[in-house]
Amino acid sequence: MTTTLTPVLTRGWDEADSFTLAGYQRGGGYRALRKALAIPPDDLVQMGKDSGLRGRGGAGFPAGMKWAFIPQGDGKPHYLVVNADESEPGTCKDVPLMMANPHVLIEGIVISSYAIRANHAFIYVRGEVLHVVRRLQEAVREAYEAGFLGTNILGSGFDMELTVHTGAGAYICGEETALLDSLEGYRGQPRLKPPFPAVAGLYACPTVVNNVETIASVPGIIERGADWFADMGTEKSKGHGIFSLSGHVTRPGQYEAPLGITLRELLEMAGGVRAGHRLKFWTPGGSSTPILTDEHLDVPLDYESVGAAGSMLGTRALQIFDETTCxxxxxxxxxxxxxxxxxxxxxxxxxxxxxxxxxxxxxxxxxxxxxxxxxxxxxxxxxxxxxxxxxxxxxxxxxxxxxxxxxxxxxxxxxxxxxxxxxxxxxxxxxxx
CATH class of the missing domain: 1.20.1440.230 (NADH-ubiquinone oxidoreductase 51kDa subunit, iron-sulphur binding domain)
Incomplete structure (x- = not known):
C-alpha cells in the first residue's frame, strides 16, 4: 500500500471559499449527484458494498450493508440521519470537515438518501459548535437555492428535504438510538435492540444512521468508482480516512491517508513528537480505545491490525502523549x-x-x-x-x-x-x- 497522503475530503481546505457552493463546484462539486440520480437506487447500494466503505464513526460497520438492511416496499417513510455529534475526547475530524467543506456532506446525504429511498434527512450536530451549525445552515440554504435540495432535484423527480438539528451536548447522544430519541424530542438514552434502526428507527420507521465522514466519502465513490476507493487501504479496511493527530506532536492536525498507514509514518509527516521528548503512549481512536505504546509504532492503522494489537481503530483520533505525562x-x-x-x-x-x-x-x-x-x-x-x-x-x-x-x-x-x-x-x- 502507499503511505502518501490522499487529500480527497481535505482537498481544497486551504482555499478561502472552500465552504461555499461556488468553491465546492469549482472543484467538481455536485457532479457525483448528477451521475447518481441516473443510476437505479439498488445499484448505488451495491456500489457502496463493492467499495468496501466502512463506517467512519468508530464501529467500522460496512456502510453499503447498512443501507441494504432498509426494507423496501414497506409503505413507510425512510430516513437518513447523519451523526455529527462528535464528542469523543480527542476526536476532531467531523467538525473541521463540516467547517471547511459542508457541501460534500450535503451531496453525500442526497445521494445516500436517494439510494435508500428516503425523502427526508437530518444532520444531528452538537449545539455547542455554533460556528459549525451556522455554516451548515448556510450551506443547506445555498443547496436549496441551487436546486440540489427540495423538489424535483435536477429534474430527476426525486424530492429531498434536509434538516439541521442541534443537540444539547450529551455524549450519550453519539450512540445512534439515543441520538434518535433526542431527535424525536425525548431525553437522549439508548434503546433496547432489536429492533434496530434499519427496521424501527426515527419515528418507528426504517432509518440509516451514518457518521459525517462516512456520508462525505460517498460522492468520491460515485464520481470515481467503487474500484478506485477499494484500491486504497488494506484488503479488509479499504479506502482513505482522516487521521487526527493531537497532543505532544510538532504539527498536530488532520492527515488524510489510506487505511493501513502506521503511526510512525504519520509522525514523520507531522514532524515527530515535540522536540526533546519521546513517545510514551497514544490512543488509536480516541479515549474510548485501549491505549498503545511506542512498541506499536509500526502497527498498520486498519481495523484488523489495531484489533490484533489489543485496541480499536475507532475514529482514528491519535492522541500523542510523551514521557512527561502521568x-x-x-x-x-x-x-x-x-x-x-x-x-x-x-x-x-x-x-x-x-x-x-x-x-x-x-x-x-x-x-x-x-x-x-x-x-x-x-x-x-x-x-x-x-x-x-x-x-x-x-x-x-x-x-x-x-x-x-x-x-x-x-x-x-x-x-x-x-x-x-x-x-x-x-x-x-x-x-x-
Missing part, C-alpha cells in the same frame, strides 16, 4: 468524563463509572493500595459487555490497558505518596526516594 492522571480525566456523561439508564455503567472514578482518583493522589488496582480491573471485567450501550465499555478500555502497560506507575503513586510527575506532591523528582 498515565494515571490521564485515565482519571477520562474517568471523570465518562462518569459525568453516563445517562444513568443501566446499573453497570451508572454505578461502575462512578466507583471507577473514585478509586482512580484515590490512586492518583497516592492514597490507594495494590488492592485498588485489582479492584478497578475487577470492576472493569464486571462492566464489560453488560452495559446497555457502549459507554460503559468506553471507560474500561483505557483503564485496563493502562494497568496492563503501566502498572508500575500506579504502584509508584501510593508507594511515594503522590504523583511522580508532580514535584509538589512527591519526593521522587527530587531524588529523595
Amino acid at each position: 498515565v494515571v492522571r490521564a485515565v482519571l480525566r477520562w474517568s471523570e468524563f465518562y462518569a459525568h456523561e453516563s445517562c444513568g439508564k443501566c446499573t453497570p455503567c451508572r454505578e461502575g463509572t462512578f466507583w471507577l472514578k473514585q478509586i482512580v482518583a484515590r490512586l492518583e493522589k497516592g492514597e490507594g493500595t495494590e488492592e485498588d488496582i485489582e479492584r478497578i480491573v475487577e470492576i472493569s471485567k464486571n462492566m464489560f459487555g453488560r452495559s446497555f450501550c457502549a459507554l460503559g465499555d468506553s471507560l474500561i478500555s483505557p483503564i485496563g490497558s493502562s494497568v496492563k502497560y503501566f502498572r508500575d506507575e500506579y504502584i509508584q503513586h501510593f508507594e511515594h505518596g503522590g504523583c511522580p510527575f508532580d514535584p509538589a506532591a512527591s519526593t521522587v523528582w527530587a531524588g529523595q526516594e
